[in-house]
Amino acid sequence: xxxxxxxxxxxxxxxxxxxxxxxxxxxxxxxxxxxxxxxxxxxxxxxxxxxxxxxxxxxxxxxxxxxxxxxxxxxxxxxxxxxxxxxxxxxxxxxxxxxxxxxxxxxxxxxxxxxxxxxxxxxxxxxxxxxxxxxxxxxxxxxxxxxxxxxxxxxxxxxxxxxxxxxxxxxxxxxxxxxxxxxxxxxxxxxxxxxxxxxxxxxxxxxxxxxxxxxxxxxxxxxxxx
Numbered sequence: 001x002x003x004x005x006x007x008x009x010x011x012x013x014x015x016x017x018x019x020x021x022x023x024x025x026x027x028x029x030x031x032x033x034x035x036x037x038x039x040x041x042x043x044x045x046x047x048x049x050x051x052x053x054x055x056x057x058x059x060x061x062x063x064x065x066x067x068x069x070x071x072x073x074x075x076x077x078x079x080x081x082x083x084x085x086x087x088x089x090x091x092x093x094x095x096x097x098x099x100x101x102x103x104x105x106x107x108x109x110x111x112x113x114x115x116x117x118x119x120x121x122x123x124x125x126x127x128x129x130x131x132x133x134x135x136x137x138x139x140x141x142x143x144x145x146x147x148x149x150x151x152x153x154x155x156x157x158x159x160x161x162x163x164x165x166x167x168x169x170x171x172x173x174x175x176x177x178x179x180x181x182x183x184x185x186x187x188x189x190x191x192x193x194x195x196x197x198x199x200x201x202x203x204x205x206x207x208x209x210x211x212x213x214x215x216x217x218x219x220x221x222x223x224x225x226x
Contacts, residue, residue, distance in 0.1 A: 015061040019054075023061035026050045030074060041097055045089035048075065048082060052206060066207035079205060080189075091123045100127065100145055107153035108132070108145055114160035117193050118202035132156055161191075173222035174199070181215045 026047045033044035051058040052067050059070035071082045084106045092105045111132065113119055131142040134152040172194045182190050191202045204212055
């Protein structure tokens with residue numbers, strides 16, 4: 001596949017016919033569910049995921065130069081919001097979306113990522129059994145998802161990230177080095193984690209992959225201890 005780069009959000013590309021058909025099928029679902037009921041949430045955002053997460057991205061078949069351009073034109077959302085909805089559709093069932101609401105589920109998933117690292121495969125916990133640490137009346141207590149507010153869940157996630165960041169600063173010079181080149185601009189939201197001798201990254205904007213790769217190439221690794 002070759003792409004003619006332009007300054008606009010559209011590109012002229014040569015696409016395999018099978019990929020074009022796949023894009024058109026997914027886009028048809030996205031457009032059909034644009035004004036659908038809440039029950040269509042999963043169908044809509046799973047179709048969006050199929051377009052954004054395919055390798056190569058299927059939105060190229062629509063002439064879009066980036067995920068951000070596709071999301072803005074076809075969904076009327078920011079890329080950040082779209083990726084949150086995709087995550088909820090991936091890990092929550094329609095029944096859970098109806099019970100807890102999309103905003104709360106997104107906050108819970110953010111908390112779980114802060115606690116365990118990037119989510120992959122099956123969700124490691126049952127929403128009904130999860131107990132979240134919240135502060136009320138100056139004391140910490142654990143409550144179920146239904147009893148916690150979105151603000152409380154996000155505060156719990158922030159506390160975990162602060163704790164992990166402090167620990168990483170003390171223990172891992174390489175995490176500090178990588179985080180340093182990602183600070184500022186559109187890469188600042190990327191999370192860096194070191195566990196079992198492996199670096200992992202989450203919240204990487206798809207349309208920032210070239211900038212992300214360039215930033216990683218510029219990392220100066222700390223000297224190994226003598």
